[in-house]
Every structure is written in structure tokens, then in C-alpha cells.
Amino acid sequence: MKQQSIAILVLRVMLGISFLTHGISKFQGGIDQTAAWFDSIGIPGAMAYIVAVVEIVGGLMMIFGIAVKYVGPAFVVVMLGAIFTVKKDFGFLGNDNGSGYELELVLAVISLFFVLIPKEFAKIRSKS
Numbered sequence: 001m002k003q004q005s006i007a008i009l010v011l012r013v014m015l016g017i018s019f020l021t022h023g024i025s026k027f028q029g030g031i032d033q034t035a036a037w038f039d040s041i042g043i044p045g046a047m048a049y050i051v052a053v054v055e056i057v058g059g060l061m062m063i064f065g066i067a068v069k070y071v072g073p074a075f076v077v078v079m080l081g082a083i084f085t086v087k088k089d090f091g092f093l094g095n096d097n098g099s100g101y102e103l104e105l106v107l108a109v110i111s112l113f114f115v116l117i118p119k120e121f122a123k124i125r126s127k128s
Helices: 003-028 031-040 046-064 068-090 102-116
Strands: none
Touching: 003 031, 003 046, 003 068, 003 102, 031 046, 046 068, 068 102
């Protein structure tokens, strides 16, 4: 395997794991509580279910390399939503009131990478 392919695989799997665990955490804490929190910040509570499903299903798809070019944009939308509805007032690194949006921005950029990278570079190839 080429080093480039291995690096892309590691990046893709880690991105998938990150989203998968965030989606699972929304259910572990009680999805109804997550929905209520969404409502409290002015986002329809139903969006909590949508975001959680995108994170879980999309995370699994990213880990297994399925429809990566479609999952990537969904992740970008989720991260931009988090930045502009929750994190922007805290700044890039955060402040005494909350954590900043640096993680969400990094995850969005990595997700965008998988949208923009040519499909053939994202595949693992063996030497033949």
C-alpha cells in the first residue's frame, strides 16, 4: 500500500469514529434531552434526531469507505450548523463560557477533503 493511501485511510477512519461517537453520545445522554437542548437554543428539537442519525450512519459509512463523497458534505453541514448556532460566540479557542469552534472547523475541513479528493486516491490499493 502506498503511504498516501494509508494516510487517507487513517484520516477517514478517525473522522468516522469521531462522528460515530458524537452521534452515539446524543442517544446515551437521552436523545429527548438533546432535542430539548436544541429547542432551548432555537433549533427545532427534531434536528437532534437528524443530526444524531447523520453522525452515526455517516460515521459508520466513513469508517467503511461507503459513499464518502456524499457523507462528507453532510458532515460539513452539521459542523457549520454547530459553529454558527452554538460555537461562534465563544471564538476559535473558546472563552470562560464555553469551548471554541476549532474542533468543529477541523472536522468540517477534513470532511471537505473527502469531498474534494479524487476517488482513486481514497482507495487502498495493493501492489500487483
